[in-house]
Amino acid sequence: MMSESTKIKMQKFNTLKSIPAYLPIVNIDTDMIIPKQFLKTIKRTGLGKNLFFEMRYDDNGNEIKDFSLNNEPFNNSRILIAGNNFGCGSSREHAPWALLDFGITCVISSSYADIFYSNCFKNGILPIILEEEKIKELSEYSNRKEEISIDLNEQKIVYGNNEIKFDIDPFKKKCLLEGLDDIALSLEKSKHIDSFEKKLKENKPWIFND
Amino acid sequence: MSTTLYDKIWNDHLVHQQEDGTALLFVDRHLIHEVTSPQAFEGLRNTNRKVRHPNLTLAVVDHNIPTTDRSKGIDDDDSRIQIETLDKNCKEFGVQLFGVHDKRQGIVHIVGPEQGFTQPGTVIVCGDSHTATHGAFGSLAFGIGTSEVEHVLATQTLVQKKAKNFRVNVNGKLALGVTSKDVVLQIIGKIGTAGGTGHVIEYAGSLISDLSVENRMTICNMTIEGGARAGLIQPDQKIFDYLKGRPMSPKNENWDKALDYWKTLKTDSDAKFDKEINLTAEDIVPMVTWGTSPQDVAPIDGKVPNPENESDIDRKNSIDRSLKYMGLKPGVAIKDIKIDTVFIGSCTNGRIEDLREAAQILKNKKKAAHVHAMIVPGSGLVKEQAEQEGLDKIFINSGFEWREPGCSMCLAMNADKLKPQERCASTSNRNFEGRQGRGGRTHLVSPGMAAAAAIAGNLDDVRKYQN
Numbered sequence: 001m002m003s004e005s006t007k008i009k010m011q012k013f014n015t016l017k018s019i020p021a022y023l024p025i026v027n028i029d030t031d032m033i034i035p036k037q038f039l040k041t042i043k044r045t046g047l048g049k050n051l052f053f054e055m056r057y058d059d060n061g062n063e064i065k066d067f068s069l070n071n072e073p074f075n076n077s078r079i080l081i082a083g084n085n086f087g088c089g090s091s092r093e094h095a096p097w098a099l100l101d102f103g104i105t106c107v108i109s110s111s112y113a114d115i116f117y118s119n120c121f122k123n124g125i126l127p128i129i130l131e132e133e134k135i136k137e138l139s140e141y142s143n144r145k146e147e148i149s150i151d152l153n154e155q156k157i158v159y160g161n162n163e164i165k166f167d168i169d170p171f172k173k174k175c176l177l178e179g180l181d182d183i184a185l186s187l188e189k190s191k192h193i194d195s196f197e198k199k200l201k202e203n204k205p206w207i208f209n210d
Numbered sequence: 211m212s213t214t215l216y217d218k219i220w221n222d223h224l225v226h227q228q229e230d231g232t233a234l235l236f237v238d239r240h241l242i243h244e245v246t247s248p249q250a251f252e253g254l255r256n257t258n259r260k261v262r263h264p265n266l267t268l269a270v271v272d273h274n275i276p277t278t279d280r281s282k283g284i285d286d287d288d289s290r291i292q293i294e295t296l297d298k299n300c301k302e303f304g305v306q307l308f309g310v311h312d313k314r315q316g317i318v319h320i321v322g323p324e325q326g327f328t329q330p331g332t333v334i335v336c337g338d339s340h341t342a343t344h345g346a347f348g349s350l351a352f353g354i355g356t357s358e359v360e361h362v363l364a365t366q367t368l369v370q371k372k373a374k375n376f377r378v379n380v381n382g383k384l385a386l387g388v389t390s391k392d393v394v395l396q397i398i399g400k401i402g403t404a405g406g407t408g409h410v411i412e413y414a415g416s417l418i419s420d421l422s423v424e425n426r427m428t429i430c431n432m433t434i435e436g437g438a439r440a441g442l443i444q445p446d447q448k449i450f451d452y453l454k455g456r457p458m459s460p461k462n463e464n465w466d467k468a469l470d471y472w473k474t475l476k477t478d479s480d481a482k483f484d485k486e487i488n489l490t491a492e493d494i495v496p497m498v499t500w501g502t503s504p505q506d507v508a509p510i511d512g513k514v515p516n517p518e519n520e521s522d523i524d525r526k527n528s529i530d531r532s533l534k535y536m537g538l539k540p541g542v543a544i545k546d547i548k549i550d551t552v553f554i555g556s557c558t559n560g561r562i563e564d565l566r567e568a569a570q571i572l573k574n575k576k577k578a579a580h581v582h583a584m585i586v587p588g589s590g591l592v593k594e595q596a597e598q599e600g601l602d603k604i605f606i607n608s609g610f611e612w613r614e615p616g617c618s619m620c621l622a623m624n625a626d627k628l629k630p631q632e633r634c635a636s637t638s639n640r641n642f643e644g645r646q647g648r649g650g651r652t653h654l655v656s657p658g659m660a661a662a663a664a665i666a667g668n669l670d671d672v673r674k675y676q677n
Contacts, residue, residue, distance in 0.1 A: 025531070026524045027403055027503050031642045036623045040274065040288035042248035042295050044356075054644045059630070083524060085404040088437065089642060090621075091339040092246065093355035111404060114373075114439045115339060115353055122357035169371070171232045182357075183259070186365045189234055192226040193262075193367060196236055206460035206468045207238050207332070209265060 011124040012179035016106055016150040018078035021068050022142045026083035030095040030116060033087070039094050047094055048101030069102075073145055081108045081139050084132070087116025096123045106150050108157075110135050121172050124179065126152060128166045138164070152177060212478035214375045215444055216410045219350040219475070223333045225367050234367045238332035239349075240266055241318045242305070242359060244296040245273040245623070246337030250360035251299040262366040264304040268327050269296060271310055272317045274623050277586050277613035280310055289624065303363075316589020316615040319343040319557040323427065324591055326456025330445040330472040335362055340557050340639065341440075342433040346426035347453075348445030348475045350410070353434065374484040376409035376438060377477075380417040382491035387673040389567065390425035391559060391637070391656035393417070394432040395497040396489065399507035406438025409485060412477060413443050417491040423452045424563040431558045432639050435504035445472050496672050498544050499641045499654040501532035506641070508544055510659070510671045516540035535643050536651050537631060544669050547653070551634040552583040552610075552664040553646070554657050556620035559637035560588025562595050564657040569601040571661035571675045577609040578667030584611040584626070586618040610664070622647045635663035 038050045056067050063070040069077070080099070086109040087095060096119045099107070106126045120127045128150070130138070141148070141159050148159040152173060157164045175182060186193075200207055213221070226234040242250075247269070254261070261267060274289040284290040293310065300307040308315045314325065319340055322328040330348035335341060337359045344351035354368065362368055378397055398405075411433055418426065426443050433441030450469060453459045460468040496510045506529075508514070517529035517540065533540065538547070554560075554568050565587065577583045585605050587593040593615055596602055602612045619626040620638035628634055628650025637660050641652040655663065658672040665675065 024527075026528050029503075029640075029642045031621075031640070031645050035644055035648075036621050039245050039623060040286075040292055042252070042292060044249050054648060059648075085407070085437070088403055089339065089434075089640060091337060091353035091355055093249075093337075093357060096355075111407060113404070113437060114407060115355060119355035119357065122355060169230070169232075171228065171230050182369055183253075183257070183361050183364050186234055186361065186367055186369060189226050192234065193236075193365060196225045197366075200236070204468070204471065206329075206464040207266075208263075209458070209460075 010122070010179040010181065013105065013124055013126050013152055013176040015152065016078060017147050019073045019145055019147050020079035020081050020108070020138065020142045021074035021077035022081045022139045023068065024083060024139065027085045027088055028082055029089035030087055030092050031089055033095040034092065034098040039092060044097045045101055047098035048103065051098040051102045076103065078103050079106045079108065079148065079150065080104050081135065081142060084110040086112050088113035091115045093119045093122070096120050096125050100125060108135065108138060121175060122182070124176065126150065126176060128157070130164060130166060134164050212481040214477045214481045214483065215348065215412055215442060215475055216350060216375055217481070219331055219333065220372060222331070231371055233370050233372065235333060235370045236367055237335055237362050238266060239322070239327055239329070239334040240268070240362050241322055241327070241334070241336035241341070242267060242269045243273055243318050243336070243338065244271050244292045246356050247299065247359055248292065248295045249356050250363060251303065253360040254303070254363060259364045261303040261305060261363045266366060267305045267363065268322070268325070269300050269305050269307040270315055270318050270321050271296060271308070273617045273621065275310060275616040276624050277616050277618045277626055280614060286625070313590040313594065316592065317557045317560060317617055319431065320560055320588035320592065323347065324456070324589060326453050326459030329453065329459070329468070330449060331475050335368060339434045340431050343427050343431040343557055345430040345433065345440055345442035346423060347449050348442055348472070350440055350442060352440040373439065374409045376406055376411045376485040377483040378411055378413050378487055378489070379415040380413065380489045380491055381415040382417055383420070384417065384491050384494060387658060387676050388494055388496055389656040389658060390421055390428045392494050392497045393491070394429045395499065395504070395507045395654065396494050398432065398436045398504050399497070400487065400489070401436050403435060403503050403505040404437040406433065406436040409438045411436070411438045411441040413441060418443055419446065422563060423448050424561045427561070428558055432504065435639060444477060445475055496656065496659050498659065498669055499652070500536065500538060500544065501529065502535055502641055502643050503532070504639070504641060504654060506532060510544055510669065512544050514538045514540055514542045514544065545671065546668065548633070548668045549581065549635050549653070549663050550632045551628060552577070552581055552660050553586070553619040553634055553636040553638065554584070554660050555586030555588065555618055556638040557588065557617070558639040559657050560586065560592065562592050564637065565592070565596050565601050566599070568657040568661040569604045571658050571672060572608040572610070572665070573604050575608055575665050577664040581664050581667055583609060583664045584613055584619070586613040586626070587615050589615045608664070619646050621645060635660045635669060
């Protein structure tokens, strides 16, 4: 049984409708998503205005006109389509925090760097993996500036009269759908942790340094 | 069943496993720093949770810290607040901290091994992607996000799914002037920046065994630039000798017990890998990156590539974008690229052997007049050691600035940054757009190559400067 405290932290993800924005760049690293000068915060919020800072603003801090997220309707996009290996580089969770604060709760790419991928789920962001072929279809569709919809429960993306199914780890899906706090989930396994530690103290006494 | 070193460490740390393979993994060692921990501690406070094992956690300030005189405090308000926040959090939760004025302060991945906090067969995590460094000791070490930092603080465990096994074999001997930095750049060039995604890499082969402990750390450190979260090397006598007598290494009968266990940490001879590649050390030459991804490598004798020769459209666009950012024309000889700045330091190349390698090239030579050059030792203890050996004098005499330890210009969170269009030969690990400062242009090289570039004023072949 799950206690009440497991259901606190994260925004639940179920369905989402939005006009998707498309960034046709591969290997978008987390330095690009949120540069280091914004990592000095001690909060998780407020990073959205600096999302993709270097690409989004010129040297004088003015918005660069031909960067898609600066323009209607993409400045309100909640879905981002991007090239492969999205989120590579630094482990900074400020990257998903910045996406979330901007309003993006779903990313679609053909591949992600492992740490970024995992960080998304901790923040209620759904990172969808599709084949290159499908990314191409969707990115072309995004030129129409029409809404697409994401249904996590059904694991499908609907655009126009078409739909694409996607795969997702069942446990990660459940955590997103229910907005579960995984620390609380793990603490419910305390007795397993206790018994592991007891054995560890016997078998590897040097680990605890006592 | 035959297992790999990674399999063994994984199995040995399984606290619980769900039917779908989602595992709860015990974490033996947790390193934290000022940038990726404040929100984690805030989370603990908001939920009234404690740090489960403060003595398995070690904190150090590194990312934000000035590398100039710190006696008058830190000017930048945000940096100061972050550093003070770590201090406050460590006091409140009972975690040991190497603060600004502690001689042991330095880059988290240099401090861990130096103190003997890093040990074979352990699971080590840190909110920093270069945590893979510690894999050089035969540990499973990887970077995590801040939510996971909070999870480890609260539970001393982490929710994980098992990765696949990838072995990189490097056999043979390196030529004079070629280093482990060149080896890892070559590996990343070969597998690509996403080549290791979903895998843990084990580095093996005669060259890897021949490398010193510190040189092994350089290779494991950059594993993440090839997409793999962790890279590790089977521990051997060199590792055991390195750890013996370090402040946090096991003592007395615990040392004997630990040593017995560490000696069992081996990949079985018939273990299967999901992926495997082989490199010959004799084929490796000094390497330089020309683009904005660590996979964009060329030999020092090479040329900047021409995007028109690329058949893959994404790759072509990516080279186009890189060259535009880097201000380089296709076909230009790498050695004709003039540089403005040299940075020697970082968790990749900020250890004593790296400084010795640079000093050997710089001895009795001057940097080119137009070059701004700085050396940032990886820790206070590295700095002290270098000064005892007189390396600081060599650097200062050749025109380098000799700084206080920290991450510095590797990620430019402090005042050490490139100006727009400034071009740097750097011993760090990432050449991403804006990484070393907005508009700054980074060429990743070994410490010897950085020293050679400082003398020549352009990227140059370190082999010309060998004494």
